[in-house]
Amino acid sequence: MTSITPEFIREEILRQNYEISIHADDERINEQLTISQLELALTKCEIIEEYPNDPRGxxxxxxxxxxxxxxxxxxxxxxxxxxxxxxxxxxxEMPKWKDPYTRNKKD
Structure with missing residues (x-):
């Protein structure tokens, strides 16, 4: 389990205490998403996967x-x-995701 919780994310967004990596901002633009759309999504988000042992943190x-x-x-x-x-x-999206909650199984 990580120390990152939906409550932590929501508080950071509401306080404007967050940053967007260059990669995330590029992807946001490619997906035609606004900062406001990201912020709204993050204030009502749920964690679907945790990566507690990621070498980058x-x-x-x-x-x-x-x-x-x-x-x-x-x-x-x-x-x-x-x-x-x-x-x-x-x-x-397909083929990687069956639906927003479920990864497609690899063959």
């Missing part, structure tokens, strides 16, 4: 939805100051 995959009900996956971690960092952003 603990992180987790969260699922949130835009106001248009579009699912968004965001990998979240903590920066060196202990604040939220958005590592990557994408829309969960």
């Amino acid at each position: 603990e992180s987790c995959l969260v699922l949130g939805f835009t106001s248009e009900n579009k699912p968004i996956h965001i990998v979240c971690g903590k920066n060196r100051s202990g604040h939220l960092i958005l590592i990557t952003v994408y829309s969960p």
Whole structure:
């Protein structure tokens, strides 16, 4: 289990205590998502995968939805100051994802 919780994410977003990695921002633009859409999704997110042993530091995959009900996956971690960092952003789609909650099994 990681120390990153939905409550931590929500508080960091509401306080504007977060950063977006260059990679996450590039992916956000590619997915045609606004910062406001990301923030909304993160204030109502749920953790669907945890990565406590990631060599770059603990992180987790969260699922949130835009106001248009579009699912968004965001990998979240903590920066060196202990604040939220958005590592990557994408829309969960086939073939990798069966639905927003479930990975497709590898053959």
